Amino acid sequence: MKNKIEEIKELINRFHNFVITTHVNPDGDALGSELALYHALRLLDKNAVILNHNSTPDNYKWMDDGNRVLHFIPEKHRDYILNADVIFILDANQPDRLRSLEPFIKQTKAIKIVIDHHLDPHPFGDHYLIDDEATSTGEILYKLISTFDTLKIEREIAVALYTAIMTDTGSFRFPRTDPETHNVVSHLLECGADPTQIYMNVYENWTCGRMRLLGEALDTLKTVHSGKVAYIKCTQEMFKETGTTEVETDNFTMYPMSIQGVLIGILFNELNNGIKISFRSKGNIPINELAKEFGGNGHLNAAGARLFDKKLEDMIPLVLEKSLKYLQAEI
Numbered sequence: 001m002k003n004k005i006e007e008i009k010e011l012i013n014r015f016h017n018f019v020i021t022t023h024v025n026p027d028g029d030a031l032g033s034e035l036a037l038y039h040a041l042r043l044l045d046k047n048a049v050i051l052n053h054n055s056t057p058d059n060y061k062w063m064d065d066g067n068r069v070l071h072f073i074p075e076k077h078r079d080y081i082l083n084a085d086v087i088f089i090l091d092a093n094q095p096d097r098l099r100s101l102e103p104f105i106k107q108t109k110a111i112k113i114v115i116d117h118h119l120d121p122h123p124f125g126d127h128y129l130i131d132d133e134a135t136s137t138g139e140i141l142y143k144l145i146s147t148f149d150t151l152k153i154e155r156e157i158a159v160a161l162y163t164a165i166m167t168d169t170g171s172f173r174f175p176r177t178d179p180e181t182h183n184v185v186s187h188l189l190e191c192g193a194d195p196t197q198i199y200m201n202v203y204e205n206w207t208c209g210r211m212r213l214l215g216e217a218l219d220t221l222k223t224v225h226s227g228k229v230a231y232i233k234c235t236q237e238m239f240k241e242t243g244t245t246e247v248e249t250d251n252f253t254m255y256p257m258s259i260q261g262v263l264i265g266i267l268f269n270e271l272n273n274g275i276k277i278s279f280r281s282k283g284n285i286p287i288n289e290l291a292k293e294f295g296g297n298g299h300l301n302a303a304g305a306r307l308f309d310k311k312l313e314d315m316i317p318l319v320l321e322k323s324l325k326y327l328q329a330e331i
């Protein structure tokens with residue numbers, strides 16, 4: 001890990017033009033990591049551009065009041081990718097997670113650096129800084145940024161990294177949260193991150209439509225396998241009725257997971273062209289293995305899968321049936 005950080009530090013020092021990107025539907029870790037790295041590169045007098053497949057969700061727009069995160073439009077932005085010296089791919093380790101950027105990232109001669117904390121990276125980058133024990137990509141970036149002696153962690157960087165770590169640890173409660181995480185966060189508070197304000201910006205910022213969507217989703221709640229697996233679903237009709245999109249189901253999995261005795265919680269989302277499944281588990285249940293059975297990926301306790309051209313009513317029974325064998329894992 002130390003050697004890898006040194007290697008990447010050297011590439012940052014050597015080159016000048018950087019592009020930063022992340023996965024489809026960026027979350028707090030993805031956006032916080034991108035913005036922290038962007039500000040760090042600017043402080044080092046480098047050129048940096050952030051290009052994302054999606055525009056920034058409403059509850060993270062406050063973090064980017066300078067509009068540094070650009071919604072990728074191929075005709076307008078492709079040359080940034082093709083002419084970059086280095087491309088940072090953050091919080092994602094599979095090229096198809098980059099969606100509309102993927103063909104250009106495959107085409108460019110730029111050096112590709114993948115910084116991530118997910119398991120099973122695909123071989124498409126030139127350098128990998130992967131720590132699957134880290135709570136978040138933000139925590140890995142903190143380590144990278146801290147190695148530059150000349151770089152002060154300014155408030156903007158601290159806020160972005162704090163947001164990344166807070167969101168990916170479920171507000172410091174997920175299993176990988178350890179003393180090291182709190183040491184990092186303690187320093188970020190010293191550097192000006194305000195925990196009250198950041199929490200409010202991210203989590204106490206719902207639209208009425210989103211709250212109504214949650215109500216409808218909870219109405220679909222069912223449990224199977226003696227109450228050990230609980231699931232909810234959101235259909236296209238529900239999104240239309242409440243004026244919401246799939247992005248607003250972020251963290252809905254916490255509700256089935258909060259039920260006494262539930263070991264696996266699942267959220268099924270109906271998309272325009274298929275479905276998205278979010279899986280959560282407790283203890284040693286390797287829910288990423290269940291996700292893999294449906295072409296997905298993730299961590300031990302949190303994973304996801306996207307299936308194109310599949311229907312909810314066909315997939316739900318199949319997923320529930322396959323979930324049974326994972327309940328036998330020790331916890």
Ligand SMILES: [Mn+2]
Pocket residue numbers: 029030091117135136137168
């Ligand atoms: Mn992450």
